[in-house]
Amino acid sequence: MEIQEMFNVILSEIKEIKSSVNNLEKRFDNLEQRVD
Numbered sequence: 130m131e132i133q134e135m136f137n138v139i140l141s142e143i144k145e146i147k148s149s150v151n152n153l154e155k156r157f158d159n160l161e162q163r164v165d
């Protein structure tokens with residue numbers, strides 16, 4: 130694999146992780162609101 134290909138794969142992985150983290154943060158926000 131070329132470096133550019135590897136880089137693209139890593140970038141897409143990072144994007145997936147970011148969206149997962151965003152979803153988790155939203156869930157925590159909802160939980161905190163319920164506790165209040």
